Amino acid sequence: MSNRRIIVKNWYAVSKLNGSFVLADVKHDKDTGAVSYPTVAIYSSELKLISDLINLMVKRAIFLKRVNNANELLKEINHCGELCQTAMNKINNIEG
Numbered sequence: 486m487s488n489r490r491i492i493v494k495n496w497y498a499v500s501k502l503n504g505s506f507v508l509a510d511v512k513h514d515k516d517t518g519a520v521s522y523p524t525v526a527i528y529s530s531e532l533k534l535i536s537d538l539i540n541l542m543v544k545r546a547i548f549l550k551r552v553n554n555a556n557e558l559l560k561e562i563n564h565c566g567e568l569c570q571t572a573m574n575k576i577n578n579i580e581g
Contacts, residue, residue, distance in 0.1 A: 490522065491572045494542055494565075498522050499534070499572050506534045506576070535569045542568070 490498040490509070498509045506529075509522040525541075528534040542565040546552045552561050 491575045493538065493568050493572050496542065496545060497525070497538060499538070499576060501576050502527075505529055506531060508534060508538060531573060535566075535573065538569050539565045 490500045492498050492511060496511055498511050500507045500509070505527050507527050508525045510525055512521045512523060513519075514521070526534075526537065528537075539562065543552070543558070543561055546561050546565075547558075552558050
């Protein structure tokens with residue numbers, strides 16, 4: 486059982502708890518500097534977690550205007566997929 490969080494893009498945190506995957510936001514308190522990790526969702530499937538995480542990161546990149554056209558969108562999707570794969574490799578290595 487792991488309680489270590491893997492931070493992805495400084496926006497989300499992924500951890501594994503009792504065989505399930507936990508997706509959390511990374512929240513920074515501007516006044517105190519404290520960091521909190523409110524849970525977004527719990528997944529029994531690694532694939533569903535990755536799918537949702539890619540979707541959330543791409544939406545945020547579009548909202549922040551870091552993605553402005555279809556070519557940038559494809560690059561961002563690929564980049565987010567690579568980040569998710571790296572995070573899952575770390576989570577699974579922690580467990581193994």
